[in-house]
Amino acid sequence: QQQVKQSPQSLIVQKGGISIINCAYENTAFDYFPWYQQFPGKGPALLIAIRPDVSEKKEGRFTISFNKSAKQFSLHIMDSQPGDSATYFCAAGAGANNLFFGTGTRLTVIP
Amino acid sequence: GAGVSQTPSNKVTEKGKYVELRCDPISGHTALYWYRQSLGQGPEFLIYFQGTGAADDSGLPNDRFFAVRPEGSVSTLKIQRTERGDSAVYLCASSLMIGDGQFFGPGTRLTVL
Numbered sequence: 001q002q003q004v005k006q007s008p009q010s011l012i013v014q015k016g017g018i019s020i021i022n023c024a025y026e027n028t029a030f031d032y033f034p035w036y037q038q039f040p041g042k043g044p045a046l047l048i049a050i051r052p053d054v055s056e057k058k059e060g061r062f063t064i065s066f067n068k069s070a071k072q073f074s075l076h077i078m079d080s081q082p083g084d085s086a087t088y089f090c091a092a093g094a095g096a097n098n099l100f101f102g103t104g105t106r107l108t109v110i111p
Numbered sequence: 112g113a114g115v116s117q118t119p120s121n122k123v124t125e126k127g128k129y130v131e132l133r134c135d136p137i138s139g140h141t142a143l144y145w146y147r148q149s150l151g152q153g154p155e156f157l158i159y160f161q162g163t164g165a166a167d168d169s170g171l172p173n174d175r176f177f178a179v180r181p182e183g184s185v186s187t188l189k190i191q192r193t194e195r196g197d198s199a200v201y202l203c204a205s206s207l208m209i210g211d212g213q214f215f216g217p218g219t220r221l222t223v224l
Binding site for chain 2: 098103
């Protein structure tokens with residue numbers, strides 16, 4: 001049973017474009033929603049995280065939008081760069097303890 | 112070395128053998144987590160520690176898997192009687208305290224032949 005559903009599975013964006021990745025969850029006990037970036041052969045790196053008391057959080061080119069009523073959250077990467085090409089995972093957890101991860105989105109940014 | 116370190120980076124073993132995977136968390140981090148990542152999938156939670164005690168081991172797939180953290184720092188994940196289905200990347204993460212962001216190590220790639 002997938003606790004967090006992520007889409008799309010893969011995404012191709014032109015350099016300078018906006019990359020958007022979406023996630024949905026069912027468990028209303030979840031109160032922590034991080035996004036991770038993973039390069040091949042490396043561990044996931046924490047990018048940005050949000051808690052349900054805010055609807056949006058921005059850090060540099062990365063923005064999380066959170067819709068509590070719809071139980072959905074998304075990652076927006078502005079001005080996407082070839083160096084952003086990686087696999088992105090959303091996750092959710094209750095109290096940021098054991099996290100449930102999505103299945104990942106492979107992003108390719110074309111120069 | 113400010114990050115989480117894991118050793119070995121790769122481990123190849125034969126079916127039925129015993130393996131130990133080691134994790135050194137970020138200095139000062141009290142919480143430590145183990146996840147398993149299969150090819151093309153997201154990490155799957157196994158167990159986490161707050162200090163020396165296992166606070167939640169609900170993700171361990173069966174009793175062949177066991178983890179310890181005797182002094183509240185380094186942790187070892189132990190797998191007995193390995194099976195081919197155990198092949199995966201085993202990831203360790205740590206956080207300053209429970210509820211803080213989790214920072215992952217590079218993982219140990221386990222291959223069971």
